[in-house]
Amino acid sequence: MKFLIVDDSAFMRTQIKQVFSELAYIEFAEAVNGIEALEKHRTFNPDVVILDYIIPAPDGLAVLKILAEIDKKVKIVMITSLGNQNFIYKDCIECGAFAIITKPIARENALKVIKSIRTRVI
Amino acid sequence: MDVNMINPILCAFAEIIPQIGFQTVQKKNLSLVGPTFTYDGVLINLSVIGPIKGVIMIGMDNDSAKRFASKMMMGMEVVEFDKLAQSAVSEMGNMVCANACTQYSKIGVTGLDISPPILMIGQGGQATLPVPQTIVIHFLVDDINIKVYVGLV
Numbered sequence: 001m002k003f004l005i006v007d008d009s010a011f012m013r014t015q016i017k018q019v020f021s022e023l024a025y026i027e028f029a030e031a032v033n034g035i036e037a038l039e040k041h042r043t044f045n046p047d048v049v050i051l052d053y054i055i056p057a058p059d060g061l062a063v064l065k066i067l068a069e070i071d072k073k074v075k076i077v078m079i080t081s082l083g084n085q086n087f088i089y090k091d092c093i094e095c096g097a098f099a100i101i102t103k104p105i106a107r108e109n110a111l112k113v114i115k116s117i118r119t120r121v122i
Numbered sequence: 123m124d125v126n127m128i129n130p131i132l133c134a135f136a137e138i139i140p141q142i143g144f145q146t147v148q149k150k151n152l153s154l155v156g157p158t159f160t161y162d163g164v165l166i167n168l169s170v171i172g173p174i175k176g177v178i179m180i181g182m183d184n185d186s187a188k189r190f191a192s193k194m195m196m197g198m199e200v201v202e203f204d205k206l207a208q209s210a211v212s213e214m215g216n217m218v219c220a221n222a223c224t225q226y227s228k229i230g231v232t233g234l235d236i237s238p239p240i241l242m243i244g245q246g247g248q249a250t251l252p253v254p255q256t257i258v259i260h261f262l263v264d265d266i267n268i269k270v271y272v273g274l275v
Contacts, residue, residue, distance in 0.1 A: 008238075009209045009212065009213050009216075010205060010206050010209040011194070011195070011206060011209035011210035011212075011213045012209070012213055014195075014206065018196075054238060080220070081216050081217045081219075081220030081221065082220045082223060082224065082235070082236075103213070103216075103217050103220075104138065104141045104142050104217055106141065
């Protein structure tokens with residue numbers, strides 16, 4: 001599987017790679033802002049985008065809307081620290097997010113994502 | 123600010139810190155200082171907007187910051203407080219304050235949002251918060267001393 005990780009935090013990009021690479025064989029690409037995310041999506045053609053809700057412009061929600069419109073196959077997993085805030089969940093789901101994970105990313109949540117992606121991909 | 127309003131921040135610390143690699147979180151004591159205080163080391167600044175407004179700052183000395191980042195990075199040695207270590211500590215601030223917003227929503231204070239973290243490093247630095255008094259919460263996280271400065275109205 002190919003994952004594009006979009007987060008402006010170097011620590012979070014490292015942590016996400018660690019958590020997911022323990023669960024599956026994954027090829028990673030990284031982006032630190034919305035513009036780079038859209039560019040990397042075009043060149044890397046990921047199966048999954050792990051997308052932080054708050055990133056330098058365009059923000060995570062705007063990138064989600066664009067990617068959901070131009071790529072019907074990609075699974076977009078939103079990550080946010082603002083867990084359990086209903087308006088974020090509502091916005092993300094309405095805009096086409098495949099899943100939403102709160103930070104810090106727990107191994108069991110990452111595993112759920114991997115399982116559900118495999119179920120739908122295979 | 124009503125001191126009871128810091129409970130969501132205490133809850134957020136107790137909830138998030140164990141999830142990022144630490145064993146124990148102890149609240150040591152509370153104190154009140156004026157709007158201006160000095161700091162040595164690292165200070166993470168997060169603004170809060172919504173029905174409650176102001177600033178939450180998390181401070182620790184340089185050595186503590188390196189040890190804190192090391193624990194977050196699964197024990198990786200942190201000799202220099204470099205970009206990755208800075209990112210780790212900033213992310214802790216982000217996660218704690220975001221979780222505090224969630225805790226506030228549980229007591230009916232909804233619609234809070236936070237700014238991305240701003241990391242400041244210095245010796246003898248001075249910070250002035252937009253409040254008459256700042257609540258300082260002293261935490262011992264494993265063996266690392268942390269001060270949380272709360273200036274919310």
